[in-house]
Amino acid sequence: MKLNPRALAGIASQDQLRELRNVEQLVVVGADGKVQTMKAKASYGNVDEVDYYYIVNDSYGNVWDTQSTFPMTVYGVSYKYLEHDITVTQPENGAIAPIEESGIVKVKHGEDAEFTVTANSGYQIACLLIDGERVDVDERYLCTYKFPKVTEAHTIGAVFEEDANAPEIGADKGVSGTVADVIETSDDTEVAAFEKGGFTNGGTVHIVSASGLVTTKTEGTFTADTDGFVQAVKLKVEYEEGAESRGLTLAVKPLDAAKPFSADKKYYALLLNKKTNYYDLFPAALNAAGNLEVAVKPVGDYFSEGTIFVYSGTATDSGTPVTPDTPANPDSGPKSGGGCAAGVGALALLAALPLLRRRTGK
Known part of the structure; x- marks a missing residue:
């Protein structure tokens, strides 16, 4: 539903709305003590002005409970995912993907990170370098390596050698x-x-x-x-x-x-x-x-x-x-x-x- 910002105690000005426009969740406490945790999405009229918020119940997908008692106190909650750095060293005579311009790939905590290693024409994969340690692979020209459920920073690189008989x-x-x-x-x-x-x-x-x-x-x-x-x-x-x-x-x-x-x-x-x-x-x-x-x-x-x-x-x-x-x-x-x-x-x-x-x- 659409809420008029002026109807919410504590959110009375456009300046305050601008501060909340990057907020991902709202915690609403009514005068009756009832607490609701909801998602909010700002809708913009002019370039920097927020017209209103769409507030949706985070757990059930229902709209805001209008039976809560005014005045209300609204708390904006923002958060960031914990991420870990995978440092990718782009090798000579081959390639590792994905790779960012900075050489660092960000991975969310607990997620897998998979990389593809490809040898250039006339070369083959000698080994991978994972966290500074040599890792041998069965595939000679193209392989993948996966860091499962990442919980810390890692590094990946590769060494290639000439292969005169490569197709x-x-x-x-x-x-x-x-x-x-x-x-x-x-x-x-x-x-x-x-x-x-x-x-x-x-x-x-x-x-x-x-x-x-x-x-x-x-x-x-x-x-x-x-x-x-x-x-x-x-x-x-x-x-x-x-x-x-x-x-x-x-x-x-x-x-x-x-x-x-x-x-x-x-x-x-x-x-x-x-x-x-x-x-x-x-x-x-x-x-x-x-x-x-x-x-x-x-x-x-x-x-x-x-x-x-x-x-x-x-x-x-x-x-x-x-x-x-x-x-x-x-x-x-x-x-x-x-x-x-x-x-x-x-x-x-x-x-x-x-x-x-x-x-x-x-």
């Missing part, structure tokens, strides 16, 4: 990509689950062919070479509104410089299309530097989070164009083997494993 990303305007992790062995649980779905042993895929601005897909199968697994690259991709039809390029480097990619083999990248629920197969070209380049487009079909599985092998194109697919049932697994639902374990694992395996502070 590199190039992206169209409006698209940005970060390498989150690289899986180097086929013994990894995510790769094993992926292969169990049959996508590297004659499983049905959509083969992508790009010619200039035209991209086509045909039905096909893919069979991986013996020991054909190269690596799997986890990406975090973001794109501006309207840029979902654009693309990015991933350059995959040999994990061992003494074992370069073979010019006699053909390499492919498999990536789950989140719209059709099929795995799309992208040819990977060997460039002059000896790296495999894969162009993925449109990014809106595959990201913001995804894993690219790279293999050497043989792709067989049936020549049959892919008919438009209706959006897949999100509860079903990726499609394989002539359209039968297969690879459910792979999809379940991909859904259960977050892109960023979060580490929690002590």
